[in-house]
Every structure is written in structure tokens, then in C-alpha cells.
Amino acid sequence: MLNRLGLMGMLIATGLFAAALAIAADTIVVGAYPANPPWEYKTASGDFEGFEVDVVKEVAKRLNMKPEFQDMGFQALFAATSSGRIDFAISSISITNDRLKNQSFTQPYYDSDGTVVGKADSTIKSLDELKGKTIGVIAGSTGEAWSKVNAEKLGIAEVKSYAAQQDLLMEVQNGRIEGGAGELAGFQYAMTKIPGLKILVRIPTGERFAMMAKKDSPLVEKVSETISAMKADGTMAAIHKKWFNVDPEPGTSTVKSLPVPKAE
Template sequence: MKKFIMVCLSALTAAVFLTGCGGEQQPSASSSSGSDKGGKIVVGLDDNYPPMGFRDENNEITGFDVDLAKEAAVRLKRDVEFKPIDWSSKEAELKSGRVDVLWNGLDITEDRKKNMLFSNPYMDNKQIIFVAKDSPIKALDDLKGKTVGTQSGSTGEENINKDQTLKDSFKEVKAYPDYIAAFMDLENGRIDAIVGDEITGRYYMSKHPDKFEARDLAVGDVTSFGIGFAKDNTALRDEVQKVMDEMKADSTMAKISQKWFGKDITK
């Protein structure tokens, strides 16, 4: 009996459930989960935002951020669900609890910090100009009197709205539900240029090398991507940040970046 009791005490110290000792099941000591006993994480994303999060030819959600989230969930010993949302309503989706995190090329901005918590930045991004192949547009001044597209609710749209002089110089600003729709209109001549994420635009260009060109003309400041959490969900933010740090340290993040961009472009 004495030996049996000591075995049970040792098992409890290791936080491993033993049926013979009774009691409730406890989380494994090796688990990073702690805020809600390892519940499912619901990731809100725009599923038309390649290469960060989008649907492949089999209609499966995939992408760079999707791969990061899947790896993080494995390390946290949690299930993960990817929930497409209206990106322009992302803060309301997070605040309502319909999603647990926003993980989809989300720029860290001071305005957004007022309504959500962020992870540490894991990738830089900037808004640049994309034009059709052989377009005469070479400088920002060349956009005067032109119709410019961007994604609704994106940092590109925010940067255009912040620079009233630049915005007033355009003939029109057209906001699209996603960048794919904007590039389709650019290809068909319905708009003259796009202000958009460099990462997204260059990835899309790589799939259509003979149709588009990038102009390295930054609109607004260079920003950084982070993972967004509800303002009061510090526990989940800390858990996810811990495994993100681990993924950076053991080069897992670099390998995922290599898969999608051909090199490690993470911070």
C-alpha cells in the first residue's frame, strides 16, 4: 500500500492522469495550454488573401498563416478551426467571441491596438503599387487622374484615406472585397493601378508573370503583421506567443516561409 501511494503521488507531481489513483484528468505538464483547458481555437481569416490564407483548387483553406496556425495548434495540443469572415468586420467578429484570433496578414496599427491585443510582429509588410504589364505608371505622380483599386478594410485603403492629398489626386478609389477581384479588374483595364500588400501582390504576380508589374513605391509607412486577440484574452495571447517563439527558435517558421515565399522573410 505504501508503495502504491508513492506511485500515485509521483504521477500527480508529473500531472499525468492515472485511473488507479482516481480524480479528474489534468493537463499534461508538457502542454502549453493553460487558459481554457485546451479548447478549440477558432481562427478568423479572409479566405481570399493569398498567400496568407486562401482556398486551393480543392476548396481547402491553405496559406502561410494557415500553416503557422496549424503548427501552433499542434504544439498547444488544441484543435483549430478556420472561419472565413467579412474582413471589414473583423474587430466585431473578435469582440463578439465568434472567433478567438485574427490570423491572416493583420497589420499592427495604433488604432487596432485600441480594440485588440497583438502578438509580437512576425513579418514586415508595406503597401506598394501594382500595375498592368508595360504600364506607363512609374511614379506616384503618374497616378493623378487614375482609377486606383484596393481591398476594403485593408491597410492599403487606410493609407490612402490618411493621405488626403494623394487620394484627391486620383480620379476614383475602388474598394474590392479581396485583392483577387482587384487584380482581375486591373487585368481587364477597369482600373489603372492597385495599392496593396507587397506580399500578397508579389505572390499573385508570381502566378501571372506576364500580366502585372510591381512599382516599389510605398504608400504609407512600412507595417508589421501580428496575430490579433480579444482585448481581455491575455492568456491565449501569451500561450500562442510562447509557441511562436519556439517555432522561430527551432527554424520551423523559416521553413514555412521558405515553402511560400522561397526564402525566410519572417522577423
């Protein structure tokens, strides 16, 4: 039989364990690649800011949860969600059928296109003019996936991968590569910080961004319902205007409630 001290010790330990579980349950852990403005970046003080950071904070507020952001490389996000190390990942992650086989996504909240960005004096105006040129991409991005599929068809001489968007765009600015292929909005925002660049070609991709989670995570439906409410009351549109200084286009996933995507 347990003596009184032993019983008290067990009760205290059980209480502490229950309290820890309660704290964990009230926290939503989100991984982010914070070199990806305007979607997510870190301020000089180390705080996370950006379009998707605002989305997460609002979702967490409405669910009475505390958001905890973790600084991670883009490719590391996929392993972190799969293992359950984080609840969600954000970083302008496109919903693709291949990704849906191994991950789950909330409903989307942003429609995007791809683009090729180059120097302001570049004469390139079409994808066909990339023949014989070297372009750069961010490793693990849909820009890299697009380049792998289209490089041979377009006659692209070489595709170079970079770990960070800034490194890629500096290479473009310095003329070491002809252009950078990637996501339109991210490049448009970056171009306000890095002069001497312009959009060479817009690539219709049908990409949509969402929060990514472990396959069949029970949080996905709950978060998606919250995102629907944010769309309905105009909060999502307000976040869009804050970061892009324009209202979202009617009918896009920023304003239209959509189902949770499923693999085909």
C-alpha cells in the same frame, strides 16, 4: 430530495457539460478571409492553406490544441474577435495603434511594405505619377487606409473599393483602373496567377502582420511565447521559405523574437 434517476441525470448532464468545456478549451477557433493567398486560401476540397494557416497549425500543435478555421469576410474578422466568436483572426492583418485600442495582437511574424500594382505596360514609376488616375483597394485594408490619407496629396482622381483581391487585380488587368494599392507580398503571389501585371511603386510602410484577438485575450501571451519558440528553432523561417521560396531577411520579425505590441 432528488431521487436516484434525477441525481443520475444531473451527474450525466454535468459530465457532458464538462466534456463540452474540455473540447472547447482544446480547440483554437481562427477566422480567416480565404481569398488572400499566399496568407490563406481554400483548396478545391475546402481545406485552408497558406503561410498563416501553417503558422496557426504549428502553434496549435505545440499547445496541444486543435485548430478550427472559419471562412469570413475581412471586415467581419474585427467584430468576430471583439465579440469572442473566434479566438484569433488571420489575414495579413497589420498591427496599427488604432487597432490596438480595440484588439490585441500576438507578436508579429512578417514585415511588409505596401505597393501599387499595375499593368505590365504601365509607365508609372513613382507615386507622383498617380495624379489624375483611378486606383483600387480592398475594403477595410491598410491599402484603403493609405489611399484615404494620400489621395488628395497625390492628386489621385478616385479610389475604388473592392471586396476581393482577385476582383481588384482583374480590374487592373483589364485596364479599368490604373493600379491597385495594397500589401506587397500578397500582390506578388497573386501576380504569379494573374499575368500581365507588375509592381509599379513600392511604398515603405513598416507594416507587421500578426494574429489578432479580442482585447486582453489570455491566449495572446501563450501564443506569442509559442511563436518565439518557432522563431528560435527555425520553424518560422522554414514556413517563410515554403511560401516565398526565399529565406527571411535577418532582423525581420519572421526570425526575431519581439514583445506583444501595446497601444501607444
